[in-house]
Amino acid sequence: MRNENMDVESSICQGNEDSGPSESGIKIPDRMLKREQDRLEDVERKKEAKNSQSVTEEKSGFFTATFSSERATIEELLEGCSGATDRALATQTLEKVTTKTQFLQKFLNDSMVFLPQYELRQAQAALQKLQNSLAEKRDEILPKKKFAFRSRAANTPKVDTPAPPVTPKDSGRTKVDGAISPPEQCGFSHFEAQVLTKSGAEIKQQDVLLTHLTNCKVRLLGSPSTIHIKHVQNCEIFSGPVSSSVFVDHCTGSTLSFPCQQLRTHHTTDTQVYLHVTSRAIIEDCQGVRFAPFAWSYLGLDQDFKVSGLDRERNNWNQVDDFNWLALGTQSPNWSVIPETERRTEWDS
Known part of the structure; x- marks a missing residue:
């Protein structure tokens, strides 16, 4: 009987050689301690993930409600301009819509970090539609x-x-x-092989439209509110700081250079973009678009940066979202960075 007790005690001692002490003096195996520690860490991780998800959902819900409300207000204001007989009142309303649209653009840019991809694209499409409606309404009312x-x-x-x-x-x-184009929607249309220039006074906080240009050099020496570039071929288009967005559509074989808050590029090929962008650049249905930091300069550029409100220290020129290439972790074949040895070093004004 004594021999059996000694065998049991020996077995217990051997089993506890790699165990840790407990408060009661009974040793607990290390593997059990580690298992419990892992369990507690897993519980904490799940708790943090749940809290994070809850915060994101709250932010997303706030964004959706605010965006929808502002969008409805803008649409109502635009609708009120239809058939307006008081031109001064209609112009004042359009200015109000422009301000609200710029606010909505900034609100969307600031919310990009937490919005799901689908919701982001929906909001961007809705904002683009509002901006197009604003431009059409200007053409309808102001050219008279x-x-x-x-x-x-x-x-x-x-x-x-x-x-x-x-x-x-x-x-x-x-x-x-x-x-x-009246001052509220200034720009250049249907030119070939021309040097086209706008002064700061002409474009200050205006929407600029550049369309149907071939082999032209365009210089915008100031701070416009928005730039629309459509149907251009083999052109150089340089602009001072744009306080909101630049929209590019059907651009081929051209060189573009500007600072802006957001860039959206569609149906563009073989084009170089020297960019300063404080949010992100977006491309869709594009090929052969190459990017480098904004480097053009002209007299008055510093002051125009102040007018635009853009942050000179924040430049996401090489952070490009390709809506036709959603493979995470893989570089889109539709855009690239211009090697330093190939970047333009001489700029005329």
């Missing part, structure tokens, strides 16, 4: 001020100078197309 067209043409001697030597009838029509 025909007396401003002649004044506009007189203020752009650089554009009009080449007119006399070439087919007067056609070139005259082209000049009208390029100059009819």
